[in-house]
Amino acid sequence: MPLHPLQTPHSGYHWDGQADRFFEGWYFRVTLPETGQTFAFMYSIEDPAGGQPNSGGTAQILGPDDGYFCRTFPDVSQFWAWKEGLGLGHWRGRPQTSPRLLSSSEFKHYVAEGYQVTATLHQGYLNDPVAGAVAWHYHTEPVYGWASTGQPQQSTAGFLSSLPIFEPGWQILMAHGYSTGWIEWQGKRYEFTNAPAYSEKNWGRSFPQKWFWLNCNAFDGVADLALTAGGGRRQVLTWMESVAMVGLHHGGKFYEFVPWNARVTWHIDPWGYWHMRCEKLGYVVEVTGTTALAGIPLRAPTREGMIYCCRDTALGDVSVKLWRQQGGNLDLIVAASSAQAGLEVGGGPWDQPWIKE
Structure with missing residues (x-):
């Protein structure tokens, strides 16, 4: 099984075979700057031992103009995933071969409905009697995992994420890459070459109680810039903590602002406004996301199963500024904006702004 050299920690499947409550989820996004649209594929597996209510x-x-498509896979025995690295798939029905990574032609021949994905391949076909069919087949060349160019890949939550004390775990799999291929959505075919791509994952027993997230790697006029930021109230052993981070890749360098190396502040409205500012030795970053769109409700794993508990748009506005701090001076390293940001809030309560100063 060939693994891409930019494979990050936690790329492999985390389930230990036990019947305890468990989920793992993956997110793969392709941004199409020419059309101003985005496709985001979200896969999840819950209680894979089988026989449980969830x-x-x-x-x-999540498709063009924040369109939405959902398909369930009741049979956990038709799911497969690699322990050693990024590779997974799920099939509906009873294909004539065992669940595993197939060649592209084998997949088309054997799998009536399903998907398969690795760090470099993504292929699938799903058909809903009401919503219609979606098909896709593209290849990806990773550019940034979660580290500076030439450096060892890092865990998103630091070294502690290798210990099962956080709920949930979170790992950016690929901060930036380029995808080439096609996606067919509601009868329209989108072909793309070197479209900005991104992927991440979560795993554990439930999502955080409350969270927010921003992502963009298709900035106007600045090709080599990738932003991922987020925060949440998550469980650590027996207590809850509020944490947030900003990660930027630019010019071969990874700029990481996390609670143990930076002062991280935020102001997140229940919907429509996201603002973060982080300061650490030598650097300052500021991120602002806004949208006038209503967004689309999405489902996420909870202790009660998959429920609609978060709101997203893939067509948000975002601006980011990164400075180098020398003495009392701030020297701008990069400033950029985009109208193709992923913006999200989830959990709750969201009856008022969430402010951390």
């Missing part, structure tokens, strides 16, 4: 898989797709 056992099964889900594929959600």
Whole structure:
């Protein structure tokens, strides 16, 4: 099984075979600057031992103009995933071969409905009797994992994420890459070459109680810039903590602002406004996300199973500024904006702004 050299920690499947409550979820995004649209594929598996009320898989797709598609996979025995690295798939029905990575032609021949994905390949076909069919096949060349160019890949939550004390775990799999291929959505075919791509994952027993997230790697006039930021109230052993981070890749360098190396502040409205500012030795970053769109409700794993508990748009506005701090001076390293940001809030309560100063 060939693994890409930019494979990050936690790329492999985390389930230990036990029947305890468990989920793992993956997110793959392709941004199409020429059309101003985005496709985001969200896969999840819950209680994979089977026989539980929430056992099964889900594929959600966020499409053009924040369109939405969802298909469930009740049979956990038709799910496969690699322990050693990024590779997974799920099939509906009873294909004539065992669940595993197939060649592209084998997949088309054997799998009536399903998907398969690795660090470099993404292929699938899903057909909903009401919503219609979605098909896709593209290849990806990673540019940034979660580290500076030439450096060892890092865990998103630092070294502690290798210990099972956080709920949930979170790992950016690929901060930036380029995808080439096609996606067919509601009868329209989108072909793309070197479209900005991104992927991440979560795993554990439930999502955070409350969270927010920003992502963009298709900035106007600045090709070599990738932003991922987020925060949440998550469980650590027996207590809850509020944490947030900003990660930037630019010019071969990874700029990481996390609670143990930076002062991280935020102001997040229940919907429509995201603002973060982080300061650490030598650097300052400021991120602002806004949208006038209503967004689309998405499902996420909870202790009660998959429920609609978060709101997203893939067409948000975002601006980011990164400075180098020398003495009392701030020297701008990069400033950029985009109208193709992923913006999200989830959990709750969201009856008032969430402010951390």
